[in-house]
Amino acid sequence: MSSRPEMTPHDGPIIRMSGIRKVYDTGKVQVEALKGIDLSIERGEFVAIVGPSGSGKSTLMNLLGCLDTPTSGDFFIAGEKVAGLGRDALAEVRNRRVGFVFQAFNLLPQISAYENVEMPLVFGGVAPKKRKEKVTDLLAKVGLGDRMDHKPTELSGGQMQRVAIARALAMDPDIVLADEPTGNLDTTSGTDIMGLFLELWRQGRTLVVITHDLALARRAGRIVEIRDGKIVGDRPAAEAA
Amino acid sequence: MIRDALKQLHRDLKSQKLRTFLTVFGIVWGTVAVTLLLAFGAGLKKQLIKQTAGLGDRICISWPGLTSIPYQGLGKGRRIRITDEDLEAVRPRIDGLKRMSSEYSDGWKLVYNLKTYPIDVSGVSPEFGEMRNLIPQPGGRFLNPLDMRDQRRVVFLGNKFAEDVFGKGTDPVGKVVLMNGSPFTVIGVLVPKEQDSSYNSRDSDLSWIPGTTFRSLTGRKYLSNFVFQPATALQSKQVTQSLREALSRRLKFDPEDKEAFSVWDTTEQFQFFEVFMLAFSAFLGIVGSLTLVVGGIGVSNIMNVVVEERTREIGIKMALGAKQGAVLKQFLVETLLVTGIGGAIGFAISLGICGVFPESLVEYVGRPELSPTVALITTGILGVIGVLAGYFPAREASRLDPVVAMKL
Numbered sequence: 001m002s003s004r005p006e007m008t009p010h011d012g013p014i015i016r017m018s019g020i021r022k023v024y025d026t027g028k029v030q031v032e033a034l035k036g037i038d039l040s041i042e043r044g045e046f047v048a049i050v051g052p053s054g055s056g057k058s059t060l061m062n063l064l065g066c067l068d069t070p071t072s073g074d075f076f077i078a079g080e081k082v083a084g085l086g087r088d089a090l091a092e093v094r095n096r097r098v099g100f101v102f103q104a105f106n107l108l109p110q111i112s113a114y115e116n117v118e119m120p121l122v123f124g125g126v127a128p129k130k131r132k133e134k135v136t137d138l139l140a141k142v143g144l145g146d147r148m149d150h151k152p153t154e155l156s157g158g159q160m161q162r163v164a165i166a167r168a169l170a171m172d173p174d175i176v177l178a179d180e181p182t183g184n185l186d187t188t189s190g191t192d193i194m195g196l197f198l199e200l201w202r203q204g205r206t207l208v209v210i211t212h213d214l215a216l217a218r219r220a221g222r223i224v225e226i227r228d229g230k231i232v233g234d235r236p237a238a239e240a241a
Numbered sequence: 242m243i244r245d246a247l248k249q250l251h252r253d254l255k256s257q258k259l260r261t262f263l264t265v266f267g268i269v270w271g272t273v274a275v276t277l278l279l280a281f282g283a284g285l286k287k288q289l290i291k292q293t294a295g296l297g298d299r300i301c302i303s304w305p306g307l308t309s310i311p312y313q314g315l316g317k318g319r320r321i322r323i324t325d326e327d328l329e330a331v332r333p334r335i336d337g338l339k340r341m342s343s344e345y346s347d348g349w350k351l352v353y354n355l356k357t358y359p360i361d362v363s364g365v366s367p368e369f370g371e372m373r374n375l376i377p378q379p380g381g382r383f384l385n386p387l388d389m390r391d392q393r394r395v396v397f398l399g400n401k402f403a404e405d406v407f408g409k410g411t412d413p414v415g416k417v418v419l420m421n422g423s424p425f426t427v428i429g430v431l432v433p434k435e436q437d438s439s440y441n442s443r444d445s446d447l448s449w450i451p452g453t454t455f456r457s458l459t460g461r462k463y464l465s466n467f468v469f470q471p472a473t474a475l476q477s478k479q480v481t482q483s484l485r486e487a488l489s490r491r492l493k494f495d496p497e498d499k500e501a502f503s504v505w506d507t508t509e510q511f512q513f514f515e516v517f518m519l520a521f522s523a524f525l526g527i528v529g530s531l532t533l534v535v536g537g538i539g540v541s542n543i544m545n546v547v548v549e550e551r552t553r554e555i556g557i558k559m560a561l562g563a564k565q566g567a568v569l570k571q572f573l574v575e576t577l578l579v580t581g582i583g584g585a586i587g588f589a590i591s592l593g594i595c596g597v598f599p600e601s602l603v604e605y606v607g608r609p610e611l612s613p614t615v616a617l618i619t620t621g622i623l624g625v626i627g628v629l630a631g632y633f634p635a636r637e638a639s640r641l642d643p644v645v646a647m648k649l
């Protein structure tokens with residue numbers, strides 16, 4: 001784990017996409033989910049992505065998180081070209097550059113909250129002692145200091161999403177991505193989680209969140225609207241109303 | 242990294258009890274079935290060899306008799322007598338002859354502790370012990386060439402006879418007994434053995450002294466019978482024929498005269514035995530292989546289900562930055578450990594079964610003999626099947642984009 005290339009700090013935009021297309025080939029039909037996306041995100045921004053169902057929000061998010069590969073186009077994270085990277089290099093980018101929060105939490109059910117949060121640190125080759133500090137600290141920050149040994153099934157939806165957020169933050173990523181993080185939660189828990197994101201933003205983190213809740217979106221710094229695979233609106237949140 | 246892998250493994254095994262149990266069970270079952278099968282096979286084989294070889298190890302026994310065919314002007318009914326000198330004269334001319342010993346037999350009296358016992362005595366040469374499987378118990382020995390050369394008064398006793406004379410607890414070796422009035426030192430006692438055939442008494446009731454001693458004490462010149470051993474069981478016919486011709490020329494009888502020179506070829510039963518054993522081994526091999534195949538299918542099925550079940554988990558791990566190698570390593574380590582544990586448990590169970598194997602059955606089917614090699618090979622094969630069955634699907638899963646894997 002020692003030969004890891006140093007991820008250099010970078011002054012330009014943290015995300016730079018141009019002409020990104022994504023075509024799903026389902027055998028019979030080809031679905032063009034993204035039809036040429038140009039997007040730049042600066043450090044410290046909180047971007048809300050909105051748009052109708054099926055417009056391509058998740059597709060875009062998965063590309064941003066390097067969970068999926070674009071059909072064509074250019075994509076840089078912190079100045080590093082991502083499109084065309086090999087499997088292991090992509091794993092490295094996912095591990096160190098981005099933290100992902102899913103609508104369905106995607107925690108491993110058999111292991112404790114603590115161990116779930118620890119996973120990225122294990123994959124990142126962080127020493128056990130440092131891991132312990134980090135995990136304990138993060139779980140305390142999301143308000144689950146007393147739930148560390150609970151399995152996900154022993155937690156509420158809101159608590160599970162907090163664990164997922166702690167997990168996303170474990171490697172101190174350049175950017176946190178969240179695809180409808182409140183979609184599976186009741187209103188109260190959803191507001192809590194959104195509050196947590198705002199808190200993270202205030203601490204200087206870069207966030208991209210997909211949401212259907214315009215009230216929540218308005219509290220972000222910038223709203224990007226997607227329709228039919230294209231960006232149709234990109235404005236500061238204050239003007240959104 | 243290794244510590245992390247082990248920790249991970251521990252968690253996985255703990256949280257997936259049924260699956261782990263099934264995999265381990267598959268390997269345990271296969272290992273137990275194959276090792277026991279082969280253990281019982283080996284035991285039975287040994288027992289059969291032991292019982293058949295009790296009389297001797299692929300030997301022929303021959304007796305001189307009365308001629309039944311007139312030969313070169315000599316009438317029939319003439320007694321053929323053979324001496325040691327005759328045997329030594331023909332010995333170099335017989336191809337494929339491994340060992341040969343004359344045997345002089347008589348019924349004597351043995352006196353020990355003021356008690357008299359009737360005893361069957363055979364005067365033989367050291368080679369006789371090898372041929373007839375006369376193995377001494379620890380602390381004793383069979384006759385040796387010096388006993389022969391110096392006509393020593395030493396005796397090797399059958400185990401039952403020794404027990405009758407000396408009792409159960411005492412070691413007869415070194416004790417002096419009177420045989421036909423002469424003092425003899427006991428040099429060894431026979432290891433108890435299975436014997437399903439004999440040509441005078443059972444070996445356990447007999448005693449053996451150097452042939453030279455026998456001749457000098459009794460003045461006997463002619464042997465009662467002699468025993469010879471071809472180099473291989475398959476050469477027995479040819480060796481017997483050469484001996485018959487050589488002796489008939491020297492002692493002047495018709496080489497076709499079966500009564501003048503009769504031979505009991507015990508290798509005949511070995512020839513059958515060898516064919517039987519070949520068939521038996523083939524049978525065991527086939528049954529063992531089938532068991533392995535069935536066990537292997539079970540293990541690989543389970544591994545397949547495991548990977549399918551875990552594709553989502555693989556996807557999540559990769560989304561968090563796990564590299565393909567890490568994912569695969571985890572599967573490999575896990576399968577290897579599960580295999581190792583399964584194999585060890587299986588071997589332990591087999592050991593246990595062999596341990597409680599009833600002594601009363603040993604006489605019939607022999608003592609099952611566990612082979613660690615067989616256990617290792619069995620476990621190894623099942624392990625390789627498991628690894629392959631786990632590895633390739635896991636590799637497929639780890640090649641997917643994380644989104645795809647997570648959706649499955």
Ligand SMILES: Nc1ncnc2c1ncn2[C@@H]1O[C@H](COP(=O)(O)OP(=O)(O)OP(=O)(O)O)[C@@H](O)[C@H]1O
Nearest residue numbers: 024025026031033052053054055056057058059060
């Ligand atoms: N794996 C896939 N195979 C084929 N088509 C897909 C796949 N994933 C998404 N699509 C299609 O791509 C388009 C965009 O889907 P996407 O999931 O990005 O929409 P979304 O904006 O996230 O919708 P929602 O708000 O309902 O989550 C849709 O038409 C969808 O049917």
Ligand SMILES: [Mg+2]
Nearest residue numbers: 057058059179
């Ligand atoms: Mg979506």
